[in-house]
Every structure is written in C-alpha cells, then in structure tokens.
Amino acid sequence: MIDFLYSIDLTIFYFINHTISNPVFDKFFPFITNVKHWYLAYIILWFILLLKGGKIGKIAAIGIIIVITASDQISSNLLKNLFERIRPCNALSDVNILVNCSKSFSFPSSHAVNNFAVAFFFYKLYPKLKWVLFITAALVALSRPYVGVHYPSDIFFGAIVGLGIGYIFAIISLKLNNRLNNKVNN
Numbered sequence: 001m002i003d004f005l006y007s008i009d010l011t012i013f014y015f016i017n018h019t020i021s022n023p024v025f026d027k028f029f030p031f032i033t034n035v036k037h038w039y040l041a042y043i044i045l046w047f048i049l050l051l052k053g054g055k056i057g058k059i060a061a062i063g064i065i066i067v068i069t070a071s072d073q074i075s076s077n078l079l080k081n082l083f084e085r086i087r088p089c090n091a092l093s094d095v096n097i098l099v100n101c102s103k104s105f106s107f108p109s110s111h112a113v114n115n116f117a118v119a120f121f122f123y124k125l126y127p128k129l130k131w132v133l134f135i136t137a138a139l140v141a142l143s144r145p146y147v148g149v150h151y152p153s154d155i156f157f158g159a160i161v162g163l164g165i166g167y168i169f170a171i172i173s174l175k176l177n178n179r180l181n182n183k184v185n186n
Helices: 002-019 023-033 035-052 054-083 110-125 127-146 152-185
Strands: none
Touching: 002 127, 002 152, 023 127, 035 054, 054 110, 054 152, 110 127, 110 152, 127 152
C-alpha cells in the first residue's frame, strides 16, 4: 500500500515539476516561493492591522506572530525531524530544481504549514478575505513541488496541519476579542 501511495505521489510530483513546466512558471514560482520577496508586504500589512485594525486588528497582529512561530516550530523542529523524509531534489536524479535544494527534511512542507495556518487564522477573523488568503496559500504550496523541493503529499499534509494550527489560534483570538468586548460593554 505504501508503494502504491508513493507512486501516486511521484506521478503528481512529476506532473507538477515536469509536465506543466514552462518559462512563465519558471519565473513565477521561484519568486513566490522565496519568503524574502514577501517581507515588505508582511511588514506593511502587520502595521495596518496594528494601527488601523481596531481591537481585532491588534489581536490579529499579536496573534499572527504566535501563529507563525507555532506553525514553523511544529513543522520544522517537530514533524520534519519525526518523519525524516528526504527531499525529492536530494532523492531523485531527474528533478527540475529551480531553487536551492536544502539538506533539511521534506515532510511536511513548512511553506504549506505556515501559509495555510496564516490563511485560516485570518479567514476566521476577516471572512471576506478568504479567496485571497487561500489562493495565495495554495499558490505558495504548489510552488514547492514545482521548484523541486517537496512532494505533493508534503504540501497536502502541510496544509492540513496548517489549517489545524490556524483554526486553534483563530478560535483563541475570537474568544479573546469577545471577552474584551464583554468587559467594555459591562
């Protein structure tokens, strides 16, 4: 059964990494997969939340720091070391590698965990943004097998873990917001 699932994972990986490969995607996916290209947007959005977002914005600004810290630590330091899956760019000889191939482990994709945790967290606080949030998270996650550094199952299970983490912290943030609103109203 494990071999069958791995063959499906490989088939989907090669479809993403080879079959849909084209010059436009070869520029787009390496760009969006690099977190350094997002820093300015993150900083601007964080300050907007903090300064213009009201009470829920302040809760979200503090909460997102905790969400990202938790999701990244759970993914990078706990799960990757538990599963120790070798990245496809280190395990397969014919990978189209478009970014640096790290020696760290592959499962789950921290990009998927972090981006889906953030997407779900903000979706629960700002439901009108759901499409932007989830499309962005999905594109960043899809970029990982496209650039050759993750299997599709790494991003699939990373997304599930991220959704769970985002859900937990969103519920905590919403309860905190309700408590603060109740104190003000009483």
